[in-house]
Amino acid sequence: MALTGKLAGQVPCITERRVATRIAFQGSRLAARVAPVTRSRVTSPIVCQAVAEYKGDLLNKSYYPTGADAANVNKRWYVIDAEGQTLGRLATLAATYIRGKHLPTYTPSMDMGAYVVVINADKVAVTGKKSSQKTYFRHVNGRPGSYTVETFTDLQKRLPERIIERAVKGMLPKGALGRNIRLHLKVFRGAKHDHEAQKPQDITKEISLKPKNGPGAQVLAAKKAA
């Protein structure tokens, strides 16, 4: 398959052609899930050419990424607007992207994920009575009996970033890799963030909805009534 006219002159090297393939291939709805820029494998934009070009058995040897494939320079950036979003559903989406589980090159032992920027962290919402009942525990002194417990609204007034960081931290793996990829979440209080230069892609639309609020709401309501 030929590259589109817009991209033809701009992607000389063989590894960049994979990005061009994906861009030409996916529509705007899927643009958020573009593959990483460099791969340790020789790939081709022409269908079934990758198998011919690869020296060895491409389809029979499972892919394991090299350090260059997992390099931070090649990672994508995404932005989520937290205003009015439910806390847990937003955190799930952020954790999925940071872990790299949205990519077919996912490897559990390496960091193949993306960077996620969250803005308007002070306006994130929780349902039910959680805003007054959800508590955040913190050790103060190291001594027994020395701790503080804050409610959601109090912590949102004091340090709104911590709410989202803690929610996403609970959804990431616990260990050395988990501690490293936690740093790939960047949370900001207002609508401005420091990462304009990385041109993060907006993925707020991909936050999951409760079925009764989602596209099939009428179908569900009709079923329930029947």
Add this chain to the structure above:
Amino acid sequence: MPINRQKILQLASGFRGRARNCIKIARMRVEKGLQHAYVGRKLKKRYWRSVWIQRINAGTREHGMSYSGFITGLKEENVQLNRKVLSELAMNEPFSFKALVDQVRFMRGLSKSPSGQQQ
């Protein structure tokens, strides 16, 4: 038949402390290492199957389908591609993989035509 000392000390290269040099300790650690290798060869097969499944899941979700729906569709059509090859297709041959997902969607009755227009 027991392995001789030389072979044991060869297998113990890279071990920590006395376990790489002193035969009495090396013998113990090498025996344990070989047991771990035996178990690991069986675990390796399970580990990789789960990685392939997660990779296929990511690939099919790019096209709006879940891994479970995809696999039931493939089984119904008697497509014999295994998960290893499917995960490699999802990574290296995105057009072919999309065609597979579209075919599954059509065969399961979730779309009108096999060329990938969703219902």
